[in-house]
Amino acid sequence: MTEHAVVIAGGGPTGLMLAGELALAGVDVVIVERRASQELDGSRAGGLHSRTIEALDQRGIADRFVSQGQVAQAAGFSYIPLDISDFPTRHNYLLGLWQNRFEEILAGRVGELAVPIHRGSEVTGFAQDDSGVDIEVSDHEPLRAQYLVGCDGGRSLIRKAAGIEFPGWDPTVSSLLAEVEMREEPEVGIRRDDRGTQAIGRREDGQRFGVVVSERYVGQSGEPTLSDVSQALVAVWGTDYGVHSPTWISRFTDMTRQAASYREGRVLLAGDAAHVHYPMGGQGLNIGVQDAVNLGWKLAQVVNGTSPESLLDTYHAERHPVAARVLANTMAQTALTRSNARMDALRDTMSELLSMDEPRKRFAAMISGLDIHYDLGEGHPLLGRRVPDLDLETTGGPRRVFTLLHAARPVLLNLGEPGGFDITPWADRVELIDAKYVGPWELPVVGAVAAPAAALIRPDGYAAWVGEPADPGLPDALTGWFGPPAARSAPFKTNRLRDRAWLQS
Numbered sequence: 001m002t003e004h005a006v007v008i009a010g011g012g013p014t015g016l017m018l019a020g021e022l023a024l025a026g027v028d029v030v031i032v033e034r035r036a037s038q039e040l041d042g043s044r045a046g047g048l049h050s051r052t053i054e055a056l057d058q059r060g061i062a063d064r065f066v067s068q069g070q071v072a073q074a075a076g077f078s079y080i081p082l083d084i085s086d087f088p089t090r091h092n093y094l095l096g097l098w099q100n101r102f103e104e105i106l107a108g109r110v111g112e113l114a115v116p117i118h119r120g121s122e123v124t125g126f127a128q129d130d131s132g133v134d135i136e137v138s139d140h141e142p143l144r145a146q147y148l149v150g151c152d153g154g155r156s157l158i159r160k161a162a163g164i165e166f167p168g169w170d171p172t173v174s175s176l177l178a179e180v181e182m183r184e185e186p187e188v189g190i191r192r193d194d195r196g197t198q199a200i201g202r203r204e205d206g207q208r209f210g211v212v213v214s215e216r217y218v219g220q221s222g223e224p225t226l227s228d229v230s231q232a233l234v235a236v237w238g239t240d241y242g243v244h245s246p247t248w249i250s251r252f253t254d255m256t257r258q259a260a261s262y263r264e265g266r267v268l269l270a271g272d273a274a275h276v277h278y279p280m281g282g283q284g285l286n287i288g289v290q291d292a293v294n295l296g297w298k299l300a301q302v303v304n305g306t307s308p309e310s311l312l313d314t315y316h317a318e319r320h321p322v323a324a325r326v327l328a329n330t331m332a333q334t335a336l337t338r339s340n341a342r343m344d345a346l347r348d349t350m351s352e353l354l355s356m357d358e359p360r361k362r363f364a365a366m367i368s369g370l371d372i373h374y375d376l377g378e379g380h381p382l383l384g385r386r387v388p389d390l391d392l393e394t395t396g397g398p399r400r401v402f403t404l405l406h407a408a409r410p411v412l413l414n415l416g417e418p419g420g421f422d423i424t425p426w427a428d429r430v431e432l433i434d435a436k437y438v439g440p441w442e443l444p445v446v447g448a449v450a451a452p453a454a455a456l457i458r459p460d461g462y463a464a465w466v467g468e469p470a471d472p473g474l475p476d477a478l479t480g481w482f483g484p485p486a487a488r489s490a491p492f493k494t495n496r497l498r499d500r501a502w503l504q505s
């Protein structure tokens, strides 16, 4: 039996991102992936939203993705375009990049970080005890880990075997997505009907067509076939245009469900394993990657003995509400794709509403992930929000805030008098940067805010504390998020209840 600190089941977008975050923190992590290669059948996610690109930028790897994608200055709500060009971020756009390319680039990065991937193997079961998890893997010897993370997609075996409930809503729509050839010239474009939005588009080679079409009924089982595509086309367009030679066909539904808990003891869930929904707004991959960025540093600190296990409870507390909001907005968007007199009227009303500045900003920030606000209590508006990527002047020269986060370590950013802070007891974990920033402070949706004197930035880029050197809350914030001061290295066991109370307060 081989031992690792963390085993990740599933090397899709979420598992790869999590592996990279853990490897950066020096954690011994391994991925078990069912697919024999990173190749993906069919097209899935088609784009990255602003906050995901920012998260990649925080690690210094955004350019790898941006250089391979297409920039579009709009997000969308049920196909109603939302201009985001005036958003206060360097990445004020949607990046068109197919999921297979995204995974390929990310897998390259994980390879550079020397994370082993057992490809062509799957986790078939596990048993956890007080000190770890025994994991059964097909075609491989069993593994043992301190923690097992299920990044194994919507049908997650890890979630089911952990006994975690997956409440939500059954599907009302089943859609087929396919790349095909057609003997007759089809009607290219979008059609709306009472089942949703149907579309046929010509591929770049001019020969093939991409098709999205709803099926007559839901509840189909088994792999979708060419005959299914043909029947669905006939139901909408009255002909199948002589459809033939599919490159791939996939089926997805608007089943909407969320794990009741993201953690059961030493087993955690992230990405589609924790939440599934219709792909309206293109948010699924994005929130999975952001789950990984939230969980990565916390799990690393627990595994490395820096923080108590209770830090992991903040993962569910912060990320569950984010996905719940995405589930709600995708259900609303899916309803709006249907066409009848009443829905058309509602859609016109929404289009008018979203042409106004304030609603446009709110909805676009929600879809692009820029409005995420973790509830860390009362305080400066920056508290619990992402710290903007400001251009700073430091003693080492000009630096951007995001470059300070490349190593995924926390940073205390002092924008006041240099030397105002002494965080020696945390100096092994938290980097203190004295810097100057001259310019406005603007947060998405919130608008202009007062310049803070200092901010404690978590490795995921969110502000854990905002204040001045004299603020007595800083030692508590440092202890709560990044472990007890070095001089009392053991007490987190005895102070566990106090720390848990602090994190939950």
Ligand SMILES: Cc1cc2nc3c(=O)[nH]c(=O)nc-3n(C[C@H](O)[C@H](O)[C@H](O)COP(=O)(O)OP(=O)(O)OC[C@H]3O[C@@H](n4cnc5c(N)ncnc54)[C@H](O)[C@@H]3O)c2cc1C
Pocket: 009, 010, 011, 012, 013, 014, 015, 032, 033, 034, 035, 043, 044, 045, 046, 047, 099, 121, 122, 123, 124, 151, 152, 153, 154, 156, 157, 177, 250, 251, 252, 270, 271, 272, 273, 279, 281, 282, 283, 284, 285, 286, 287, 288
């Ligand atoms: C048609 C369609 C269009 C979409 N469009 C968008 C979009 O535009 N934007 C967007 O953000 N999202 C979109 N999504 C959603 C997006 O594809 C998913 O949210 C994303 O793939 C989730 O990533 P994940 O890593 O959590 O899970 P997955 O991508 O499902 O990866 C899970 C991995 O685990 C592996 N695995 C499963 N079981 C096991 C096991 N027992 N042991 C080992 N390995 C296992 C699988 O092989 C897989 O590689 C779309 C989805 C569909 C179906």
